[in-house]
Amino acid sequence: MYRLGIIGTGNMGRAIIGGVLKEGILKPGEIICYDRVREAMAKTVSEFGVSGAGSAPEVARSSDSILLAVKPQNLHEVGQELSGQAEGKLLVSILAGKRAEEVRDAVGGVRVVRAMPNTPCLVGKGVTGLYASPDVTEDERKFVLTLFNAVGKADYFEKEDLLDAVTAFTGSGPAYVSLLIEALADGAVLCGLPRSVANEFAPALVEGTAALIREKKIHPAVAKEMVMSPGGTTAEGVAVLEERGFRSSLIEAVRAAFEKCREL
Structure with missing residues (x-):
């Protein structure tokens, strides 16, 4: 019996496999996976040394726990x-917008944890909101x-409705931050910096500022005041x-994304 079965070996499924193996949480022999796109599954099996299944039911039958990483539709x-x-x-379930009750009704007889990871999980820097049904041990x-x-930072929320806020904040957040990085680089180019330098410095600027706030345990306003002299350029x-x-x-x-999420 495998400890974890993964149905869907797209970007997020592969990221989780890579994370748990890198951190030593599971061994390759404890994971089995399946994807209807056989090339994707074969790539995952080859890269990580995990087992491949012939069908989704085979994964379910042979695993203690199942990670469902298919498209919500x-x-x-x-x-x-x-x-x-x-x-x-x-x-x-990492299916965006699909509530725990809907997942349980669709599959039948399972205890459901709903997860909302974001794309930085692909590089081990993700943020994931979790909700567990009351019957989960x-x-x-x-x-x-x-x-x-294993792929970033995760935490539980006791009210499932809060995952809509997580989706609007950390799920959509990489798009907001990417737009910020792109605009900062464009501003640097406007001021004469080479595009190659601007594109390298802009993400490093955001990453470094985030590390400063996190590691020094300071409020963002304090980080702002550290570089904001009276009457100065900042x-x-x-x-x-x-x-x-x-x-x-x-x-x-964030509010608009939250409202949209609640409509879905």
């Missing part, structure tokens, strides 16, 4: 395939937390951002 199709094959087992909660901590730039609604635009972007 494929839930009910996969659920029909798994019907009666996963009863009494833990199923971890404490040991199972700890196991799932360990899986996602103060001038911040004044323009405030005048153009930079702060409120980000707040409204």
